[in-house]
Amino acid sequence: MACARNRTEPVIREMVAEVAVIGSGPGGAVTAMLCAEAGKSVLLVEEGQNLPLHWPEHFSRDEILHKYRNAGVNVALGSTQIAYVEGCCVGGGSEVNRGLYYRTPSYVLDAWRKDFDVRYLSSDELMPHFTECEAIARVEYLPCEASAISKRLYEGAMNLGWHAIEAPRLYSYGGRGGSKQSMSETFVPRFLKAGGRLIADTAVRRLSRQEGKWRLDAIHTPTHGPSQRVEISADKVFVACGAVQTPALLRRSGLRKNIGNSLRFHPMLKVVAEFDYEVNDPGDFDPVHQIKEFEPHFGMGCSISKQPMLALTMAGRPDCLAYVEHRWRRMGIYYVQTTGGCATIRNLPFFRDPLVRVRHSEWDLHHYAEGLKRLSEALLAAGAIAIYPAAPEYPVLRSMADLRKLPENLPNGSGNLTSVHVFSSCPMGENEALCATDSFGRVREADGLYIADASLLCGPTIVNPQGTVMAVAHRNATHAIENRFA
Amino acid sequence: MKSKSPQLHEKCVRALADTLVRMERPEKDGRENMVSVVGFLFATQARMPDHLRFAFRILTLVFDAWPYATTGKPFHRLDLPRRIDQVERWKRSRLAFRQGLIAFYRSFVIFGLYSELSKQDADRGMRAKQD
Numbered sequence: 001m002a003c004a005r006n007r008t009e010p011v012i013r014e015m016v017a018e019v020a021v022i023g024s025g026p027g028g029a030v031t032a033m034l035c036a037e038a039g040k041s042v043l044l045v046e047e048g049q050n051l052p053l054h055w056p057e058h059f060s061r062d063e064i065l066h067k068y069r070n071a072g073v074n075v076a077l078g079s080t081q082i083a084y085v086e087g088c089c090v091g092g093g094s095e096v097n098r099g100l101y102y103r104t105p106s107y108v109l110d111a112w113r114k115d116f117d118v119r120y121l122s123s124d125e126l127m128p129h130f131t132e133c134e135a136i137a138r139v140e141y142l143p144c145e146a147s148a149i150s151k152r153l154y155e156g157a158m159n160l161g162w163h164a165i166e167a168p169r170l171y172s173y174g175g176r177g178g179s180k181q182s183m184s185e186t187f188v189p190r191f192l193k194a195g196g197r198l199i200a201d202t203a204v205r206r207l208s209r210q211e212g213k214w215r216l217d218a219i220h221t222p223t224h225g226p227s228q229r230v231e232i233s234a235d236k237v238f239v240a241c242g243a244v245q246t247p248a249l250l251r252r253s254g255l256r257k258n259i260g261n262s263l264r265f266h267p268m269l270k271v272v273a274e275f276d277y278e279v280n281d282p283g284d285f286d287p288v289h290q291i292k293e294f295e296p297h298f299g300m301g302c303s304i305s306k307q308p309m310l311a312l313t314m315a316g317r318p319d320c321l322a323y324v325e326h327r328w329r330r331m332g333i334y335y336v337q338t339t340g341g342c343a344t345i346r347n348l349p350f351f352r353d354p355l356v357r358v359r360h361s362e363w364d365l366h367h368y369a370e371g372l373k374r375l376s377e378a379l380l381a382a383g384a385i386a387i388y389p390a391a392p393e394y395p396v397l398r399s400m401a402d403l404r405k406l407p408e409n410l411p412n413g414s415g416n417l418t419s420v421h422v423f424s425s426c427p428m429g430e431n432e433a434l435c436a437t438d439s440f441g442r443v444r445e446a447d448g449l450y451i452a453d454a455s456l457l458c459g460p461t462i463v464n465p466q467g468t469v470m471a472v473a474h475r476n477a478t479h480a481i482e483n484r485f486a
Numbered sequence: 487m488k489s490k491s492p493q494l495h496e497k498c499v500r501a502l503a504d505t506l507v508r509m510e511r512p513e514k515d516g517r518e519n520m521v522s523v524v525g526f527l528f529a530t531q532a533r534m535p536d537h538l539r540f541a542f543r544i545l546t547l548v549f550d551a552w553p554y555a556t557t558g559k560p561f562h563r564l565d566l567p568r569r570i571d572q573v574e575r576w577k578r579s580r581l582a583f584r585q586g587l588i589a590f591y592r593s594f595v596i597f598g599l600y601s602e603l604s605k606q607d608a609d610r611g612m613r614a615k616q617d
Contacts, residue, residue: 061526061601065529065530065533070533070534071529073538307600307603307604308600310600311597312596312597315589315596321510322510351536351537353535353536353538
């Protein structure tokens, strides 16, 4: 195993900083870097391990065990469940995602300003923050032809006259194989260079206010060696543990107003499409094409289609699973991504992990079903000979006639919704009936306490949210520093 | 201190994983992958949310004890045809918790198994290139 790029501090029983940032994902890393570069003494506290970007192998079984929270087994319970994943390592979700990158659509920001009364959040006002982040974590388009899996989706859309695009990625394609622009490769090294201190394997369990300072009760659990309790004292605290863990921590610490009541997702339904020629080459770059025709209701794209992922997507179809072993090179995984579902996050007595409960409206169930139909239509137009929806209630689809027989709504209880994006559990804004923080992420009635992750976003971003998380964190940290945290 | 013999839960998970692998690949001997697949299952269980882990542990023990009434043996001591029969019954049950238990183990066994197959494919490819 290679060494991690970033150096961590030795963890001792009592640690002190001017600013503590909990969580080193896109929100936390950006915030920590700005505070350190502003001359503050900053301690960045990460619950997961400090691991090299390229170890374990991307999208492998070992990566899931070492870099995903709870080994990727997270479920929002309800009549129709959503399985979701979050990163848990230095760099957070940016280490395990594909890094597809977008700036927030202006219509999304308009809605947030209108419904949540978020001040100073127009596209123009957010633009400098996007630009600053993009100067540190590079965003590039593929310099060569996209993979066959990716191009099939694009061609299907073109054949139907639908709007489709190639998405850029947080990726630097120069050099041998290129390099993903995750937080551990970009913002975290710059944070350390500015004098910041990083500790890993350290989970903050509770926050409390004592004698004008924040006290963080944490447990340090190194891979080798015994656990130890740690007390961190800080003047200011930014919580950036992700949209599920941030409200869980705040609620455990006695802060509950509009916290953990409105978790949102980008629920996905997946299908495996089979073609009559090879489309799946393990050496290809990750797929990048997306269909935008039906946004904001739903979008479509291609997933990583390694053999184990194909098998998992086909797991609900015992009769067809064996095809994966011999025909996987002709197969690709595609998804339709919507905005449905709204969940609550609550801590349970005697348990560490929070309970997430989700509900869906009829409108949501209709859009899942409609999205799946449209995705299948695009894939048939791309030349797919068979489409295997992950939802086992659906038949194998081979023609437009098959699509016309599909139900109007996703059957309640379908167990195949997944999400790789979670947000909106502690929305920002001046609308006090809905929002957990002010327009810049400061928690109301808690002096010197801020939220700095996807929890703050007022709703689904429709597009991949990492760019929005980074830009909003950049905006809010800049505001706090310029106002001396007043 | 851990006892020398594996606990009931562990014995049941091993037997269930073995059954699921043989059901997925009846024509092949999947035993060469069992250590790795079972290791992945245990590692996943150890990391999953604690309230889900607790619920699955209880359910797994119920699953193991289920055939006592009819056979006088727990699941992990049944022969393969009877184990397959019990898995099929739970998989097709109308009770969501029974379906859910099998779906959970099956998903992770399939992912673990195909990860091994994929690795073996890649290794064979590497060797072929070197030759």
